Amino acid sequence: xxxxxxxxxxxxxxxxxxxxxxxxxxxxxxxxxxxxxxxxxxxxxxxxxxxxxxxxxxxxxxxxxxxxxxxxxxxxxxxxxxxxxxxxxxxxxxxxxxxxxxxxxxxxxxxxxxxxxxxxxxxxxxxxxxxxxxxxxxxxxxxxxxxxxxxxxxxxxxxxxxxxxxxxxxxxxxxxxxxxxxxxx
Numbered sequence: 001x002x003x004x005x006x007x008x009x010x011x012x013x014x015x016x017x018x019x020x021x022x023x024x025x026x027x028x029x030x031x032x033x034x035x036x037x038x039x040x041x042x043x044x045x046x047x048x049x050x051x052x053x054x055x056x057x058x059x060x061x062x063x064x065x066x067x068x069x070x071x072x073x074x075x076x077x078x079x080x081x082x083x084x085x086x087x088x089x090x091x092x093x094x095x096x097x098x099x100x101x102x103x104x105x106x107x108x109x110x111x112x113x114x115x116x117x118x119x120x121x122x123x124x125x126x127x128x129x130x131x132x133x134x135x136x137x138x139x140x141x142x143x144x145x146x147x148x149x150x151x152x153x154x155x156x157x158x159x160x161x162x163x164x165x166x167x168x169x170x171x172x173x174x175x176x177x178x179x180x181x182x183x184x185x
Contacts, residue, residue: 005062006046007153009036010055014182018055021185025052046156054181056161060142060153067148069103071113077150078117078143086154089126092133093118096155099145107145114143114152 006027010018015032022030022037026048030039039045049059063086066077087093095114097107104110118141119129140155162177 004041004043004046005038006041006049007033007036007038007060007062008049008053008056009058009060011035011057011176011179011182014055014179017182017185018053021053021055022049050157050161053161055178055185056157057178058160059156061156062151062153064152066150068150069148074104074110074113074150075117078114078152079121081118081121081152083118083121084125087130087139089122089128089130091138092131093139093141094132094134094137095141095143097143097145101145101147103148104145110143110145110150114141 008018008022012035015035015037019030019032019037022039026045027039027041030037032038041049046059046061049056064077064081066073066080068074068077093115095111095118097110097114099107101110115132119132122129136158140158142153142155144151144153162179
């Protein structure tokens with residue numbers, strides 16, 4: 001299946017470096033966006049992005065996009081997603097909101113409304129709801145605000161990719177690996 005809309009995030013200023021990395025490895029149609037690169041790809045491309053990209057910070061899979069200017073439309077937009085397609089009642093989840101909107105002053109509020117919509121959808125269908133786990137959830141969900149546009153993503157990386165665990169000794173102020181790779185390229 002090659003129809004996943006994939007967003008790979010990086011640091012501001014490294015978008016061109018990341019774009020070239022992605023194009024050289026697997027996605028010729030990739031395009032630069034603010035602090036990242038967007039392309040369509042397969043599940044293999046998602047795994048490859050997590051494993052092979054030096055300047056990537058996060059790999060996100062877009063699952064929906066809608067417009068919202070208030071709590072009611074935010075809740076309705078989040079609830080219309082078929083969440084059971086992405087995880088089960090027995091997995092836990094968390095919603096992290098990034099970006100900015102003149103309609104929503106608090107990102108925490110947006111996260112809570114989306115969390116409620118997801119939980120209510122499961123409750124309506126199964127009479128139970130999945131648990132929320134803020135730290136290391138089974139299913140990390142990212143909501144990206146761009147004024148009235150809300151994009152919902154599954155976080156395919158979990159921890160930021162520069163925390164891949166290969167550093168044995170951590171000094172007081174190490175240089176972030178993704179940033180270092182971008183500087184060297």
